[in-house]
Amino acid sequence: MSSVINALNNRSSKRAYLNKPVPRDIQEKILEAAGKTPSGANMQPWVTYAVSDPAMLKKIGDAIIEKMDAGIEHDQFIQYYPVKWVNPYKKRRIVTGAGLYKLMGVDRKDNETRIQMWKDNFRWFGAQTVIFVFTDKANIDEAQGAFIDCGAYMQSIMLAAQDFGVDSCPQGSTTEFGKVIAKELEVPENLALLYSIVLGYADKDAKINTYQPQKVSLQESVTFI
Numbered sequence: 001m002s003s004v005i006n007a008l009n010n011r012s013s014k015r016a017y018l019n020k021p022v023p024r025d026i027q028e029k030i031l032e033a034a035g036k037t038p039s040g041a042n043m044q045p046w047v048t049y050a051v052s053d054p055a056m057l058k059k060i061g062d063a064i065i066e067k068m069d070a071g072i073e074h075d076q077f078i079q080y081y082p083v084k085w086v087n088p089y090k091k092r093r094i095v096t097g098a099g100l101y102k103l104m105g106v107d108r109k110d111n112e113t114r115i116q117m118w119k120d121n122f123r124w125f126g127a128q129t130v131i132f133v134f135t136d137k138a139n140i141d142e143a144q145g146a147f148i149d150c151g152a153y154m155q156s157i158m159l160a161a162q163d164f165g166v167d168s169c170p171q172g173s174t175t176e177f178g179k180v181i182a183k184e185l186e187v188p189e190n191l192a193l194l195y196s197i198v199l200g201y202a203d204k205d206a207k208i209n210t211y212q213p214q215k216v217s218l219q220e221s222v223t224f225i
Contacts, residue, residue, distance in 0.1 A: 008159065014198075014200075016203040017167070017200035019128070020128065021052060030157060030160045031160075033160040045136065046135060048134070063184050064122045068118075075178070077137070077178045099214075100213075129199040131197040132195075133193070154170060166199050167200060170196075170197050174195065178194075181196075
């Protein structure tokens, strides 16, 4: 079986990492491979910041958590999640979240613990490298193609990482605070954050890393004609 199929079948999002950095040369190989991702008109609309500096990651996380504690729900360039959730997507979201909290023994009324678990996103689950993917604002001004291309690019990063024995977790949570991240990284004003991906080496003893959300069947998601 090909390494791509193995990566697709075996990869899952990890939410607890060892204090072990991903070597720079491995990061470069992962991102070089991901850079081969096809894009419309060969735009290659992704602009990537690979951050492994602990002080910078802490600075970004602190800034986001400060916003959260102040009651600010988002400070974003784009709206990632649906404004109006409908089924079956709403149900899948609820089932996935409930399954994770149940595994971790968190009561659905325990808002304090749930908030702390959400904040773990901005402590990068203990990982030492985070890939922040931006695009030029002009690319998404009344157009959506760059979102598709950058999504493919981010999938390529995670599959390539898997091939190098590096675990990952995509983070829609950071999209909600994209402007905060852009400010802390001091990126050019023409860039908008789309997403981030945590890269590292999963803590195999962490209970949370055993969670495997259910995927829909081929029959449910595909129509063959």
